[in-house]
Amino acid sequence: MHAAVLTSFDAPPVYGEQPEPVAEGRGEMVVEVLAAALHLLTRAKATGAHYSSTSALPLVPGVDGVVRDEAGKLRYAVLDDTALGTFADRTVIDPRRSVVLPDGVDPVQIAAAMNPAMSSWVALRRRIEFSAGQRVLVLGATGNAGRMAVQIAKRFGAAQVIAAGRDAGRLAALPALGADETITFDQAERAADVDVVLDYVWGEPSARTMVPLLTARADRGAPLTWVQIGSVAGPTAPVPSVALRSSRLQIVGSGIGSVPAREFVEELPMLAEAVAEGALEVRARAVPLSRVAEAWGAQSDDRVVFVP
Ligand SMILES: NC(=O)c1ccc[n+]([C@@H]2O[C@H](COP(=O)([O-])OP(=O)(O)OC[C@H]3O[C@@H](n4cnc5c(N)ncnc54)[C@H](OP(=O)(O)O)[C@@H]3O)[C@@H](O)[C@H]2O)c1
Known part of the structure; x- marks a missing residue:
C-alpha cells in the first residue's frame, strides 16, 4: 500500500x-x-x-x-x-x-x-463545570480550534462569547459564527467579567492579557476558570503571582491526560x-x-x- x-x-x-x-x-x-x-x-x-x-x-x-x-x-x-x-x-x-x-x-x-472542535467541546463538558448563561472569552479565536470554540460555547448556551486574537481583520469574520464581541489581546479589560477563558495561545499574549483582565473585574471574588488548551504563542507563559492572589482565578488545562x-x-x-x-x-x-x-x-x- x-x-x-x-x-x-x-x-x-x-x-x-x-x-x-x-x-x-x-x-x-x-x-x-x-x-x-x-x-x-x-x-x-x-x-x-x-x-x-x-x-x-x-x-x-x-x-x-x-x-x-x-x-x-x-x-x-x-x-x-x-x-x-x-x-x-x-x-x-x-x-x-x-x-x-x-x-x-x-x-x-x-x-x-x-x-479542533473536540478541544473546546471536551473542555466545556468534561474539564470544568460550565453552565448555560456563563460568559466565555476565547483567546486565539481566529484559528480552526478557536473558531470552533466560539460556535461550541454558543451551542452550549454561553450568554456572551468574546473572541480575542492578534489580527483585527481576521477577527471581523467571527461575529458571523456567533461571537458577541471581538477584541485584540491589548483590549483585555473589555472581557473583564467573563466566567471562563478558553486559551489557545499561551506564551506572552496570555500573560499580557491576564492582569488587565483581572484588574478590571467588577467582582474579583467571582470565580474565573482559565482553561489552557493550546500554545500557539509559546509553551510557557510568565504568569505573575499577583494574578493568582488578587482574584478568584483558577488555571486548569484540558487535553488528553487531564481528561x-x-x-x-x-x-x-x-x-x-x-x-x-x-x-x-x-x-x-x-x-x-x-x-x-x-x-x-x-x-x-x-x-x-x-x-x-
Ligand atoms: N488540548 C486539546 O484538546 C487541543 C485540541 C486541538 C488543538 N489544540 C491546540 O490548539 C491550538 C490551536 O490549534 P488549531 O487547530 O486551531 O491551529 P490553527 O488552525 O493552525 O490556528 C492557530 C492560530 O493561532 C494563531 N497564532 C499563531 N501564532 C500566534 C502567536 N504567536 N500569537 C497569537 N496567535 C497566534 C493564528 O491566528 P492568526 O494568524 O489569525 O493570528 C492561527 O490561526 C494548538 O496549540 C493546538 O495544538 C489543543
Missing part, C-alpha cells in the same frame, strides 16, 4: 510504499482510510517534540481520521501513539477509540473538524452528529496523500485533509 513515511524529525514525510498493516492487538481491525487531517498535533508529533510523542522512526503520521471498517461502516477513529498513523491507504484501529458515523457524512468535513481518553471517546458521537448535521462551520481542503510533502508546511486557513 501507499503511505506518508517520516524518516527524520527535521524533514516532511515522503509518499511511498509501505507493507500492508496487520491487526495484532486484541480487538484491533485493519481499515481503509478515507480522510485524515493535518492537525497542529500531527505536525508537533512529527517533530518529536510533543509530550505524547515516541521517538521511534520511521513512522507514518496521522493521529485520527475517517475510515471504512471491515463491515463497510464509516467510522471516525482516534489512534493511540503508533508507528502506523492514518496517512496511509490502510491502517489499524482499536474500534473502542472510534465512533460509527451517521449515513451520508462527508469524510473530509468530519476529518477536518473533530480534532481521560475514555471521556474524549464518550463525547465523539455527539460531536460527530453536530458536524454531520452542519451545525458547525468547517474549513477543509482535500489534498491527495501523494502530495503530502508539498502540503506539509503550507500555510492555510483551511485544514488540510489528506485523501489516500
Whole structure:
C-alpha cells in the first residue's frame, strides 16, 4: 500500500510504499482510510517534540481520521501513539477509540473538524463545570480550534462569547459564527467579567492579557476558570503571582491526560452528529496523500485533509 513515511524529525514525510498493516492487538481491525487531517498535533508529533510523542522512526503520521471498517461502516477513529498513523491507504484501529458515523457524512468535513472542535467541546463538558448563561472569552479565536470554540460555547448556551486574537481583520469574520464581541489581546479589560477563558495561545499574549483582565473585574471574588488548551504563542507563559492572589482565578488545562481518553471517546458521537448535521462551520481542503510533502508546511486557513 501507499503511505506518508517520516524518516527524520527535521524533514516532511515522503509518499511511498509501505507493507500492508496487520491487526495484532486484541480487538484491533485493519481499515481503509478515507480522510485524515493535518492537525497542529500531527505536525508537533512529527517533530518529536510533543509530550505524547515516541521517538521511534520511521513512522507514518496521522493521529485520527475517517475510515471504512471491515463491515463497510464509516467510522471516525482516534489512534493511540503508533508507528502506523492514518496517512496511509490502510491502517489499524482499536474500534473502542472510534465512533460509527451517521449515513451520508462527508469524510473530509468530519476529518477536518473533530480534532479542533473536540478541544473546546471536551473542555466545556468534561474539564470544568460550565453552565448555560456563563460568559466565555476565547483567546486565539481566529484559528480552526478557536473558531470552533466560539460556535461550541454558543451551542452550549454561553450568554456572551468574546473572541480575542492578534489580527483585527481576521477577527471581523467571527461575529458571523456567533461571537458577541471581538477584541485584540491589548483590549483585555473589555472581557473583564467573563466566567471562563478558553486559551489557545499561551506564551506572552496570555500573560499580557491576564492582569488587565483581572484588574478590571467588577467582582474579583467571582470565580474565573482559565482553561489552557493550546500554545500557539509559546509553551510557557510568565504568569505573575499577583494574578493568582488578587482574584478568584483558577488555571486548569484540558487535553488528553487531564481528561481521560475514555471521556474524549464518550463525547465523539455527539460531536460527530453536530458536524454531520452542519451545525458547525468547517474549513477543509482535500489534498491527495501523494502530495503530502508539498502540503506539509503550507500555510492555510483551511485544514488540510489528506485523501489516500
Ligand atoms: N488540548 C486539546 O484538546 C487541543 C485540541 C486541538 C488543538 N489544540 C491546540 O490548539 C491550538 C490551536 O490549534 P488549531 O487547530 O486551531 O491551529 P490553527 O488552525 O493552525 O490556528 C492557530 C492560530 O493561532 C494563531 N497564532 C499563531 N501564532 C500566534 C502567536 N504567536 N500569537 C497569537 N496567535 C497566534 C493564528 O491566528 P492568526 O494568524 O489569525 O493570528 C492561527 O490561526 C494548538 O496549540 C493546538 O495544538 C489543543
